[in-house]
Amino acid sequence: MAAAPGTARSAQEVLTWSRGLVEPALRRAVDGLPESMRRIGAYHFGWQDGRGGGKAIRPTLTLLAAEAVGGSAPDAVRAAVAVELAHNFSLLHDDVMDGDLTRRHRPTVWSVFGTNAAILAGDAMLACAFEILAEDHRPAAFRTLSTAVLDLTEGQSSDMSFEERSDVTLPECLEMARRKTGALIGAACALGAVYGGGTDARVGHLRAFGERLGLAFQLVDDLLGIWGDPAVTGKPVHNDLRSRKKSLPVVAALGSGTPAGRELTALYLRAEPLTGDEPARAAALIESAGGRSWAVERAAELLAEALTALDAAAPRPAAAEELKALAELVALRDH
Template sequence: MSIVEARETARSAAEVLAWSRTVVDPALRAAVDTLPGPMRRIAGYHLGWLDADGRAATTSGGKALRPALTLLGATAVGAGQGAVPGAVAVELAHNFSLLHDDVMDGDVTRRHRATAWAVFGTGPAILAGDALLTLALDVVAGCGHPAAHTAMRTLADAVQALVEGQITDLAFEKRSDVTVSECVGMAEAKTGALLGAACAVGGLLGGACAEQTDLLRRFGEKLGLAFQHADDLLGIWGDPAATGKPVHSDLRSRKKSLPVVAALTSGTPAGRALDELYHRADPLSESDLVRAADLVEMAGGREWSRAQAGRLLAGALRDLRAVRPGGTATVELAALARLATDRDH
């Protein structure tokens, strides 16, 4: 399917994601096929292409929001055709982070089936993530685009920020005094940086000027933080049938997510009760998890995250309009932004 399509009517977010998958998947598969056999098998399993025995499978590989943002970012400034390597690289970098995330968080389920480390072991899953990150940078570096070097540096800088955000998140597990501003800064690095890079890389490969590239990055960064608020809400109240993860999964691991930290620092009776429950030595029972979720809501954490997601979305859309994108790209990027902040999985 052609990347640049003349359309009078904008597509829905679901249609854009399906189109993005059609455009990016062949190049993504071709890139992964260059990996050594063991890494190719683990990556193929994680991406939903293979089962645990290496046979072809049709499991979902996720929403592919980031490559869609890259393609539309390029199209928005006038030239989407050269952006496929950037979209592939962004998706590879994202999946590097997921493979490592699952190991660090001890998550045994992702996308309704066992995580890669639970199937292949911790070491192999970490190495597969390393292979995907290396491949991501190689795909951009070798694409032959005049802006390839700048795009590669943009992606590399975002990964450095992501890693910093991840190590900060891990440090929060041992602290009982995490502030809201610290938690927001962690989420900006861990999630916002890569979404910002996805949009900026699209702009660079689409021929954007420096101002447009910066606006696209800011659009993605705000969207990334809004996305994290939505993700953290799903980590507490999401339906396992939709999210592919157990109910109350973030509370079970006592994660210092955005709504939880807002509740813990609220100064309310519910916040103090949550603090006592969250930091006790004993494991949390199922009834404890239900109570913890109720306390987060009573302390205002749920409503705060909802409001923050809405505020960030509005700011992201202002940055997007300032890019002055052409065609239907504005409407489609806005549709993706709304989907990312108002979702059930």
């Protein structure tokens, strides 16, 4: 869906436009995987039942970042596909590590095809992402994605280690989220700027925009993991609390020094799992201790910081408006 020259589209129109550009190339990339991996990829992306593979925020940011620096979105499609493959590599592995049974209202890959198959499919997608970038002979792009993936894996490692600790601090948790989520979204924006011919300075500003937006994205994701509507999120209510995940609102509440925070500590950090009404009680304590309000406020602050970084990149007006609309969708979403 093309807008009139100089006219910005809504966030939903932009996402539809992006899928139209990226999905054919993404399908070709997955079709190039070995047969066993190809079948799993088609299931994961929802192509077998026509449900689609998620919102595709990251590849959309890549295309818009290319336009923001004066380039062409079609010229950045391969970079967008690489970003989407890297992102889905992480989703396949995350579902295995977290033991999640559903994603996008469907059984997860590992629960259908087995743990080993899911891990291998994720590995194949990541290898395919780097093959795409290698073929374009852009060392800066290759380094951008590789650095982001290393950050992502370190962030995931920290997230898992937090499950075994009772002394996780909020700065540690924020750094974990910056790496686990912010790094790849920052890379998505930086890659688009590289493919769009942006200067190093503009690439850096767009990377900063994406990193801050990514951290806001994680805060909202954590909020939805506790208070999201299962009919909308596709995950069971209080899913993160049953696994006693040290998400950002939880860590903020645990360290609040409030009576609710102390009660939450006794409940959340004990050896026995949360059962019955205990996850709901934990959610109420997190809210009473200020964890929910802190996360909402910090997400809003990060959105403002992201938009400041975007303005510093001196983007083309229409692309700037569309990036702002997409950023607001990410920071205010309900699923």
